[in-house]
Amino acid sequence: MPPELRFFSDEQHVPVPETLDQYPYFLYEITGENTPWLKEQHGLPELLPIWERLIAALEEKHRQRQKDVQEETNALLALFFMGLFWVNGSPAAPAFWKQREAELGIKPINFRERFQFIVASSYTYPAFRQLVELMSELRKAAAVNAIRKR
Numbered sequence: 001m002p003p004e005l006r007f008f009s010d011e012q013h014v015p016v017p018e019t020l021d022q023y024p025y026f027l028y029e030i031t032g033e034n035t036p037w038l039k040e041q042h043g044l045p046e047l048l049p050i051w052e053r054l055i056a057a058l059e060e061k062h063r064q065r066q067k068d069v070q071e072e073t074n075a076l077l078a079l080f081f082m083g084l085f086w087v088n089g090s091p092a093a094p095a096f097w098k099q100r101e102a103e104l105g106i107k108p109i110n111f112r113e114r115f116q117f118i119v120a121s122s123y124t125y126p127a128f129r130q131l132v133e134l135m136s137e138l139r140k141a142a143a144v145n146a147i148r149k150r
Contacts, residue, residue, distance in 0.1 A: 021079065023074070026078065036086055041146075042083075042086040043086045044086070050075075050079060051079050054076050067123075069123050078092075081097070088104045106145050108133075109137065111134070114130055118130050
């Protein structure tokens, strides 16, 4: 498994998650029951409340200097990948992000370099802040793209 995907499972048999922030993540990609990437707002309204809840939980953990941030960080990484691929009209494919990066018309500036920083220092506060900024920029880029399409 590539090191940047160590956040996700390589297990062969896991239960289907009940919500988007439950391991093994990627509920819609696994079940095929819903395709938010084909909808007008690309599923962002569904992701953002979960994102904000996890951000608040991690902010509190970091403020208290707690080290057990792996579960929330992994969920945030999965949600970011969902958002990144969904706003580009396709199901999340984190295993192929490097190969598909050129196809992603909507993405944060310097995405590759910034994400590689996150991978290198995954569970640290600076990596957490960088991930929050990446999602913020992705949301802005998606909004600009939606305005241009009108």
